[in-house]
Amino acid sequence: MKVVVAEDQLLTREGLVHVLRQAGLDVVGEATDAAGLLALVATEHPDAAVVDIRMPPTHTDEGLVAAARIRREYPSTAVLIVSQHLDTGFVLRLLAEGGGGVGYLLKDRILDRAALLDSVRRIVSGECVVDPFIVARLLGRERRRDPLDALSEREREVLEQIAEGFTNAEIARRLFITERTVEVHSKQIFSKLRLDDTTVTNRRVMAVLTYLRAAT
Structure with a gap:
């Protein structure tokens, strides 16, 4: 399975790459911004892209915008969005594109090797994955x-x-x-x-x- 990782924080990016490679996945490229991510997807045609939601230059929603473009232009590439904070608006915007092959995890979850790998494999198989913490939080709201x-x-x-x-x-x-x-x-x-x-x-x-x- 070919994977690309887009994350501007060096230690987080190296950690993701290490875990994915240890599990036998082929990490074919790393990017630190949305432009680099899109270039990698265009040239490498990976099975999945693991994408931080906030990247340079503004650190707002560059990753989300890039993810939406990947889903439109490269539908064979699944996208796993990772975020530091819970924001249901981002989840809705991503899922509103429709279909499977997409996931949203909080960054705390990517420290769980099994959860990260399971999410990547599931989105590549065409599933839609939402962090269980998000679901639990939503359940508790009136x-x-x-x-x-x-x-x-x-x-x-x-x-x-x-x-x-x-x-x-x-x-x-x-x-x-x-x-x-x-x-x-x-x-x-x-x-x-x-x-x-x-x-x-x-x-x-x-x-x-x-x-x-x-x-x-």
Whole structure:
């Protein structure tokens, strides 16, 4: 698996590269800014890009803008965004592009080697991964207008797992139910949230967006 890393902090970048290479991934390039990242993706065509959300020159959303461009112009390259701070607005902007092959992790999570590698592998396989800490924080917030009120407690649990990017089989194992039961709950979620009957992947992404918007 070919990976590029975009991070302007030297120690963090070297740490990421070290962990990825130790796991057998082929780190084919490193960048310190968005321009360098886009050049690497254009020449190396990696399977995944690990991208810091804030990079030079303004350290605001350069990484996010570059990630959105990669998803438009190089759809075969999955993107894992990493951020120092929780910002649901960034999550929504990224996921609103639709589809899988994208993830959002807080930087504390990349210190967990297993979590980092699992996230990279999952986005390359086409999944959408959201840091479980973000999902937990959103669950704890009170909502004045909650589109999820129509969901049962079990359906909310299934939607939480979908928001973290788990497949139906993984959700079944985590909730100790059958995969068929997960499918039934998912259909009920899509129906109650009035999501169009398009592809399963798009409906899952739209369900996650609805879930996250309800928490902001």
